[in-house]
Amino acid sequence: MRQQRRTLIALLGLAALVAAAAASATGGDRIAYVQEDGGYQIRAANPAGSPVVTDLTNDPSPSRHAVGSPDGSRIAYMSTRDGSWQIYVANADGSNPVRVTSDLTRDALAPQWSPDGTRIVYYSRGLDDSEIRTVAADGTGKEATITSGGEDSFPDYSPDGTHIVFERTVGMNADIWVMQADGGNQLPIRATTNRSLYPVWSPDGNWIAFCSPGPNSQIDIWVMRPDGSDAHDITPDPYADADASWAPDSRSLLYTSYRNNGWTLYTAPLAGSPPTQLRQGPGDFPSEGRDGRLLFDTYKPISWQVCARTGSAGSCLGEGVEPALSPDGTRVAFENGAHLWIVPAAGGPTTRVRAAGLAFSPAWSPDGKSLAFVSPAGKRTLGIYTVALPKGKPRLVTTMKVAFIGDLDWGANGLIAFDAGPSEGQVDIWVVGANGKVAARKIPNGTPYDSGPAWSPDGTKLAYVSHRDTGLYEVYVQPWPSGAATAITNDRMEKGEPFWSPDGTRIGYTQQDSVWGDERLMSVPVAGGTPTPLLALSKPVFSGAWR
16 A cells, blocks of 8 residues: 555655654653644535536545435535544534434445435444444434444435435445345345446436446446346446446446546436546545536645644644654654655654665665765666764665665564565565675565555564555565465455564554555454554554654
8 A cells, every 4th residue: 555655646746745753651661653644625616517616525524425405405425523434414504513423333334315305324434344334414313223243334315215226245246136125035136256346226216226347347337127137338438437326317327537646526317328528637526416516636735744742642743654663662763755754753853864865665664873864876776775873974885776665674583574566556575684795685475466565573474464465555574584374364354564563473464445545553463363442543544654
């Protein structure tokens, strides 16, 4: 995931990012991480397609997936303003938001209104399951659980309110199911080897729209009858299309399409005519109300803040990414503007590391006296360097003719582990001697699906993430210098950037929901067991370090 974040930073022109620190700490209890500020907010264009837009939410926390009530007087949406994702109902102009869900231990996602406007159906996501729930739209009632114990998501009411269509995932595949509104008589209506996602019922009740791979292997918008018949692709173009919703007259679909390096809002007639762009600029999860307003998500400016916490105490002092805590936990090295900086973990002035040219991915030496980092080393060549602090001269360790090197970690065994490859999405894990005397080599039993290496405190084990077995990134641990890798997580949530607890008994990592993209820090015992949240924060966080 660090690679994906690096790409975004580059696209933003390496915008300034923050370094941070916490109040005084006791050993083994300080965690450094990156916190995301800003994110998605909800906007409206009136009428649909108008270049004039209105912000309906303007909260420091992200808000997404807005849908208008049947009478047009209210909107429902999801937001993290109270910690986890929860469902809120507000007036049509965004005023007077009220949280209607109450279970803050789980995420409440993807709301849809009942036809009479009295209830909202959504899915509730826990650590290892997701279930369909409903709640009173005025927030006066408790959540009612409709399905449980599996992985059900993206529900939507039929126009007469008697049935609910939803997505059910079993193993690596997702199908479309229909059930009675009380959860009875659950039946699959589309079960294929291709994933079928995000179903939504047409207002006239004649069709269900969903997403599935098309002829170009890209996700397209499909429609089918409520019994699963007459399924066909209405956007068979070379672009990825997703997040469909119906126009009020059921004659066309609104959706978001990935074109020209961004998601943009489009509409396509049900009859199959060419799609039309709804508006210029980015947008996600569009919906059109009966009043003609277009609701959608759009990204607000973002910064990434490097922070450090000890227990509940902590603060963020500046902008940055890729934090690395010194072995004694007193200093934080980080990247900002393609340069490396160091800040005291208890706060204070930052000091630039005098590396040559651009520098990325800092890693401390085990004794805390030097840093390793990545920097260009010639045409189409990247190098790994070390530099003695505070004012040493950078020393070249190794070079590679690759497009990407990242995720450096300097082990107690004298080896620097890193990932490298022809692209950020295709890397192998390598090790090299920090003194330059051990040549770079790939790790034993590695695959091109491994990334994010992290040495155990004693240098005898290597943790990393891989999708070699399940297609989703899970955390693996491999003995060093030989031995088979073992997966210690398996809960179908994307993982990234593992890091060890100071005593070597637990591994922290980032966990990302594949749909909403919010990230949190989790930890799991090295011996295996139930993952638990490492930090309880209201904003997406990633890139952890533990001392």
